[in-house]
Amino acid sequence: MTLAWLLRRFFTVLYTLLVVSVLVFGLTQILPADAAVTLLGENATPAALAAVRERLGLGDPAWLQYWHWLSALLQGDFGTSMRTSQPVGPAMFTALGRSLLLGGASLVVMLVIAVPLGMWAALRRGKAADLMSSLVSYLGVSFPEFVTATLLLIVVADYFQLLPATGYVPPGEDLADSIRHLILPVVTVSLIMVAHVSRMVRSETIDVLNSDYIRAARLKGLPPRTVLLRHVLRNALLPTVTIVALDVGYLLGGIIVVEEIFAIPGIGRALIVAITSRDLPSIQAGAVIMAATYAVANTLADIAYVLIDRRIRYD
């Protein structure tokens, strides 16, 4: 991994985001929403509407509007919300922080469960434990998160009243309560990924276990534990990193649904609110921020990949 590669990678991310910005701007242009009507309401006078359009530059050609939007964006100005009249940027980044907390916690929980589960199933291949983990995985994959979330709400939050059903508490305010509020959303988001990733870890582990170098390690007289931790684990995890990076895309989609169900004021929920209220600057900002998150996550995964697999060299 060279500096040149990192630079090139950085520019690729920028280029991707530029394309995304064009697409996002284009989509908001063809959205059936008139910003002036959204701002002033259905009953505004034509004169007032015209004045607002003039002030917002809505009469300008699309490329000029795009240019104004992009140059402001590059200076960190995401525009002003039409719904709240507050700057969009700070609100969106606060929401993103909450989503990252939910997403990050889900990723960690997923890895902690999925990797040992997959390896355990591979070692007990064809035995009861393997079948159990397969069953759990298939169940996990076949439940979409809105079904899982609803079931969890009904059973855990409503019937047994073990955990709060909805809402968000910042960790800085009351850590214990914050965690209690996060448990159900995190379980919902990570369940499908656990199913997915543990299958992947299982099949990779089986391949690695059948490889010559594992045979060689055993024939060196190394105890099974050493073979597993030193020789198998790292090789079995390599492809998993790629899958996890791809799953970040799913994660972003899943979070939108989960935030809505559990009433967590994250970026997904902010985006839904923005779309339903036709708040164009918020929609644009939310979409661009999500795309940037995805691009950055993928770059981090690529870097992680080089760090654990010495055969891969980017130049």
Added chain:
Amino acid sequence: MSPVLAVAGYSLDYVTREGTQRVLEDVTLAIAPGEVLGLVGESGSGKTSLAWAIMRHLPGNAREAAGGSLRLGDVDLRAASARALETIRGRRMSMVFQDPSTALNPTLSIGRQVSEVLVRHRGLSEKDAWQAATEALAHVDLRDPAGLMKRYPHEASGGEKQRVVIATAFACRPELIVFDEPTTALDVITGARILELFGRLRAETGVSALYISHDLALVARVADRVAILEKGRIVEEAPADRIFTAPAHPYTRRLVAAVPRPEQRLVTDQVRPRELLRGEGIAVRYRRKRLFRLAPPPATDHVTLDIRRGEILGIVGESGSGKSSIARALTGLADYEGDIALDGRRIGSVKDMDRTYRKAVQIVFQHPDSSLNPRQTVGDILARPLRLYGGDVATIPALLDEVRLPAAYARRYPHQLSGGEKQRVAIARAFAAKPDLVICDEITAPLDVSVQASVVELLLRLREANGTAYLFITHDLNLVRQVAHRIVVMRQGEIVDLLDMEMLRRGEIHSYTRELIAASPTPVG
């Protein structure tokens, strides 16, 4: 003296879906201290299964028959617990694998993989083990051992990796080492150097070894005694110097007869110097120049060669020497620079290769498993070139007969055929076009010696009947010396030598060719 390894009355079955299959039948053998026993057998003879049985690393579906015994010195290996085996493996017996590129863990440094044995069995600290491992690498003639310790397997060559594996096997001074085809995956010269190294380490340490291989000529050089394994049974055991001169068992005699002897020419005719195909300054590049990257050196560097009508032109060279790139250029599978001329007609690029050219120049690939479509029957496979090049589909039975396969095989799928039969289908497919030139790219490499001999015999018969020329690409110098009219020797993308049999006999050869000949074991006696 009591033997280091004693196998007595040992039988082994594999339980498969089709039922129980016997892989080893009443095997008895003993290896004395300091002795090397060669174990020779064709694929499926059970030789590798015996190695796994000795190392106590059998697959889950293996069932050992009661009564047989495996003893390493005073230890009854079959009775040893898993824990006891952990202290025996790597310390008292170790193994060297066929392919060094898969026998080392790609994600651990070479140093770690050598030193972990020393930590495990000699109780050294990590630091002392690292030091001892560095010395072990130096002892197997690896340059810059300290630097190599920090490298990862992909940063070492095949020969270096095999030396690392050997250093690991010798690290704890075991009594027995099992070698499973340790040079098969390596180039001829690299393999010869590995054998020299083994000879030296053997003299120094007095280790006993079981040396498994399919290559009778090679084993006869390495081993003191040779055991011949046929379908799980040892049919003959004899001193190494007697196996070629006085083979007792009929199967051994068949094996001995199939080993190519370079002094026995199989082709006796001469061809007139009438040029069929000429390649002028052929260069093949696999990666193009890009904005941030220079073009790589070409796989072949402006190679010029000509093939005469009806001639067998051999191309030999080690892996990466560019011999297959020539085949890919001549068949239009790779873009090339330079000129090809067929019967004087200029073919400047792949776009110029029309139906006439493709009909005239056919190819047979190394692995019939991947060159025959698994979802087509043999009949479908042969029908396509017949339709394309103006043949008659009704001649398929005759075509199969030409390659000595029953006409009923037309309805079979490739997976229902043996390796040799599949290669015959691939040859029939090439001949369906009635070509002037057939390029044979290592077509005998994946086959057993006896099958290899029959495929070569088939090729020669087809040539006799059709007057076809062959471009015979191989790494087996002994074989090519039996059949080729002229031999091209390639190294690093260049032709270093072009010789006919007369020059070879007079010894007018390049030093590299001499080195190749010296590294190819020929039958002794």
